[in-house]
Amino acid sequence: MTGVFLGLFLIAAPATADTLDDAAKRGSLKVCVVEGAPYAMKTPSGRWIGHEIDIGQRLATDFGLTPEFVPVSYADMMSRLGKGDCDLISASLAIEPDRLRQAWFTTPYSESEVAIVAAGAAPVRMADLDKADVVIGAVAGSPAVLLTRSKLPAATVEEFPDLLAAERALQGGAVAALAHKAPIPRLVAVRSPERYVVVEGEPLARTADAFAVRKGDADLLNVLNGWVEARKRDGFLPRTNSYWLTTLDWTERLKPRAPAAAKK
Amino acid sequence: MTGVFLGLFLIAAPATADTLDDAAKRGSLKVCVVEGAPYAMKTPSGRWIGHEIDIGQRLATDFGLTPEFVPVSYADMMSRLGKGDCDLISASLAIEPDRLRQAWFTTPYSESEVAIVAAGAAPVRMADLDKADVVIGAVAGSPAVLLTRSKLPAATVEEFPDLLAAERALQGGAVAALAHKAPIPRLVAVRSPERYVVVEGEPLARTADAFAVRKGDADLLNVLNGWVEARKRDGFLPRTNSYWLTTLDWTERLKPRAPAAAKK
Amino acid sequence: MTGVFLGLFLIAAPATADTLDDAAKRGSLKVCVVEGAPYAMKTPSGRWIGHEIDIGQRLATDFGLTPEFVPVSYADMMSRLGKGDCDLISASLAIEPDRLRQAWFTTPYSESEVAIVAAGAAPVRMADLDKADVVIGAVAGSPAVLLTRSKLPAATVEEFPDLLAAERALQGGAVAALAHKAPIPRLVAVRSPERYVVVEGEPLARTADAFAVRKGDADLLNVLNGWVEARKRDGFLPRTNSYWLTTLDWTERLKPRAPAAAKK
Numbered sequence: 001m002t003g004v005f006l007g008l009f010l011i012a013a014p015a016t017a018d019t020l021d022d023a024a025k026r027g028s029l030k031v032c033v034v035e036g037a038p039y040a041m042k043t044p045s046g047r048w049i050g051h052e053i054d055i056g057q058r059l060a061t062d063f064g065l066t067p068e069f070v071p072v073s074y075a076d077m078m079s080r081l082g083k084g085d086c087d088l089i090s091a092s093l094a095i096e097p098d099r100l101r102q103a104w105f106t107t108p109y110s111e112s113e114v115a116i117v118a119a120g121a122a123p124v125r126m127a128d129l130d131k132a133d134v135v136i137g138a139v140a141g142s143p144a145v146l147l148t149r150s151k152l153p154a155a156t157v158e159e160f161p162d163l164l165a166a167e168r169a170l171q172g173g174a175v176a177a178l179a180h181k182a183p184i185p186r187l188v189a190v191r192s193p194e195r196y197v198v199v200e201g202e203p204l205a206r207t208a209d210a211f212a213v214r215k216g217d218a219d220l221l222n223v224l225n226g227w228v229e230a231r232k233r234d235g236f237l238p239r240t241n242s243y244w245l246t247t248l249d250w251t252e253r254l255k256p257r258a259p260a261a262a263k264k
Numbered sequence: 265m266t267g268v269f270l271g272l273f274l275i276a277a278p279a280t281a282d283t284l285d286d287a288a289k290r291g292s293l294k295v296c297v298v299e300g301a302p303y304a305m306k307t308p309s310g311r312w313i314g315h316e317i318d319i320g321q322r323l324a325t326d327f328g329l330t331p332e333f334v335p336v337s338y339a340d341m342m343s344r345l346g347k348g349d350c351d352l353i354s355a356s357l358a359i360e361p362d363r364l365r366q367a368w369f370t371t372p373y374s375e376s377e378v379a380i381v382a383a384g385a386a387p388v389r390m391a392d393l394d395k396a397d398v399v400i401g402a403v404a405g406s407p408a409v410l411l412t413r414s415k416l417p418a419a420t421v422e423e424f425p426d427l428l429a430a431e432r433a434l435q436g437g438a439v440a441a442l443a444h445k446a447p448i449p450r451l452v453a454v455r456s457p458e459r460y461v462v463v464e465g466e467p468l469a470r471t472a473d474a475f476a477v478r479k480g481d482a483d484l485l486n487v488l489n490g491w492v493e494a495r496k497r498d499g500f501l502p503r504t505n506s507y508w509l510t511t512l513d514w515t516e517r518l519k520p521r522a523p524a525a526a527k528k
Numbered sequence: 529m530t531g532v533f534l535g536l537f538l539i540a541a542p543a544t545a546d547t548l549d550d551a552a553k554r555g556s557l558k559v560c561v562v563e564g565a566p567y568a569m570k571t572p573s574g575r576w577i578g579h580e581i582d583i584g585q586r587l588a589t590d591f592g593l594t595p596e597f598v599p600v601s602y603a604d605m606m607s608r609l610g611k612g613d614c615d616l617i618s619a620s621l622a623i624e625p626d627r628l629r630q631a632w633f634t635t636p637y638s639e640s641e642v643a644i645v646a647a648g649a650a651p652v653r654m655a656d657l658d659k660a661d662v663v664i665g666a667v668a669g670s671p672a673v674l675l676t677r678s679k680l681p682a683a684t685v686e687e688f689p690d691l692l693a694a695e696r697a698l699q700g701g702a703v704a705a706l707a708h709k710a711p712i713p714r715l716v717a718v719r720s721p722e723r724y725v726v727v728e729g730e731p732l733a734r735t736a737d738a739f740a741v742r743k744g745d746a747d748l749l750n751v752l753n754g755w756v757e758a759r760k761r762d763g764f765l766p767r768t769n770s771y772w773l774t775t776l777d778w779t780e781r782l783k784p785r786a787p788a789a790a791k792k
Binding site for chain 1: 548590591746747750751753754755757758760761762763
């Protein structure tokens with residue numbers, strides 16, 4: 001657990017920092033995103049789309065700014081934020097204790113469910129997986145790891161560096177199931193319904209997902225908290241959360257378009 | 265949009281400010297209010313009544329203080345707050361990005377709906393107004409302006425300096441409808457049901473309404489946030505919001521009373 | 529009301545304070561608790577159990593720390609917190625104005641109901657108690673005092689220094705009823721159903737209960753706010769609140785166990 005406390009002083013904002021004033025001078029809001037479906041994805045033509053992209057776009061526009069998306073990883077996001085590479089992290093980050101030690105979190109702007117998709121076509125219940133010979137994959141550092149260990153104590157959790165590696169392990173049969181944030185489990189099952197099935201019943205857990213800002217950046221924190229309250233009420237956040245986190249309609253936007261020349 | 269960023273440094277509290285300590289020494293809590301129904305209104309006898317008056321009264325009393333209501337306008341409220349003419353603004357202010365740049369907002373203490381009242385006695389649907397020849401009035405600077413433009417893109421929005429001017433335009437036929445916060449649209453329709461009707465269906469939007477304090481006034485922000493949580497749970501805020509924002513019972517209190525001499 | 533404003537400057541954290549860093553160096557999180565059912569109780573074997581104990585245990589563990597419970601009283605808790613005897617107060621403290629003047633409160637982690645238990649076996653309604661000859665007991669300084677005065681204006685409220693004294697007054701017939709936070713009223717009635725009955729209908733009030741930290745301790749406030757959001761969503765807080773505040777199952781854990789030697 002000591003790793004949690006490394007770099008305690010990295011993410012403190014200088015007392016004179018005024019993140020939004022600096023952004024206004026620059027004309028852009030720098031938003032750290034972590035590439036991954038359905039949060040921040042590149043279309044075949046290289047354009048960013050996703051849950052965090054729609055949110056970052058609206059947030060920047062609301063303050064008269066242009067969004068500048070800065071791709072980071074879960075491993076380096078906190079140091080990138082601390083160094084000022086971005087003004088905030090928008091990655092549907094589940095609020096978790098180790099993250100709270102490294103940055104300040106806003107009021108949650110969405111909730112996510114952690115669910116399990118299992119190999120097989122017949123219905124699978126949670127109890128079917130809570131056995132000593134079952135191996136369940138999860139992405140290292142994600143809340144799914146601890147949640148699976150806690151809810152399915154008899155099973156073995158195998159950690160993978162990223163979602164792609166975990167999905168390959170499921171495809172190759174190295175793990176019997178994959179625990180991850182919604183809508184990934186459902187997306188895997190919808191793509192190959194003859195091979196995968198979402199585990200029935202309650203999700204493993206729900207997480208509260210929020211923006212992260214540098215510790216001490218009280219003004220940006222207050223601005224973002226207010227923005228979240230306003231955009232919850234006016235329908236923007238419910239609509240955006242619903243589209244990206246509960247439907248799979250957006251998958252169409254990732255398909256390569258037929259070249260114009262081929263059209264009649 | 266650059267106008268949004270004017271006066272960035274106006275509303276910062278000095279590091280040593282202790283708003284509530286100063287209020288305690290003075291014995292009064294100075295509350296900026298914007299005159300308008302049903303928020304802050306003068307009775308024929310010159311007494312303040314309204315949603316914000318009840319809230320400011322309770323807030324001050326809870327801290328052993330007398331409320332001192334300071335009338336301001338939407339145009340100057342932020343500079344008045346910044347200059348210290350009041351300790352906070354209580355005006356059921358919808359949390360909006362340009363306002364978040366100028367002050368810190370608390371946890372919302374109420375929600376408002378923005379609705380439309382139209383001339384006519386027959387039922388009117390939203391789609392009936394989304395036409396090129398329809399002019400809809402709204403108060404300049406209110407969320408209703410942008411909301412109407414966004415929801416009824418074919419119609420024309422005409423801005424008025426205040427609610428009185430907008431109501432006169434509706435009465436005179438200069439605009440076909442008026443978009444404003446509840447309960448005003450319903451109030452207009454109830455007063456002259458043969459002439460006006462509230463547009464059917466969902467309201468244009470819901471807003472989150474909160475107190476504004478000077479940027480940096482972290483102590484007052486925390487005190488007000490806690491007060492809102494406590495008064496939501498104990499029934500005071502739900503009761504006060506319901507009375508002023510969903511009933512029209514309070515209109516009785518604005519009528520001149522019969523002189524005592526005329527009574528038997 | 530002036531007593532509210534005594535000791536205004538007592539509870540301010542020094543600008544350089546980093547409560548969680550200090551706790552990490554020490555290895556423990558110091559949590560002020562107020563002894564009382566069902567919040568913080570000692571088992572016959574001297575072990576702490578209760579609502580706040582489970583919460584403090586989980587909170588400390590989540591940050592890699594050991595919880596250290598520091599018993600305080602309602603009378604001295606704020607000065608103890610101010611002196612640094614603990615890092616936070618966890619006592620299901622109802623957020624109330626006088627407390628907001630002395631410490632910063634987090635997002636509420638539970639809600640409590642204030643209810644009334646009356647002497648007698650026949651059903652009792654609220655209106656039955658709102659009479660000039662009825663005396664109702666409550667603990668001095670608890671929200672129940674003001675709530676009872678406000679809801680039952682005809683009755684007399686008698687204040688007692690602590691819950692034990694108030695319960696004795698009920699048993700001895702000095703008061704006809706006792707107003708207190710749930711689940712105490714129900715607990716009294718369940719123990720002696722032939723002697724006491726919970727008053728029917730809506731509870732007197734609901735309170736929002738939160739952690740208190742030193743004024744100025746913005747980092748710990750943000751960490752705790754995030755922790756509350758996370759533990760609400762993942763089920764820990766709903767489960768813990770339900771067990772301690774709505775069931776009486778925990779009363780079993782306070783009974784002395786039969787000595788091991790007596791077992792067959």
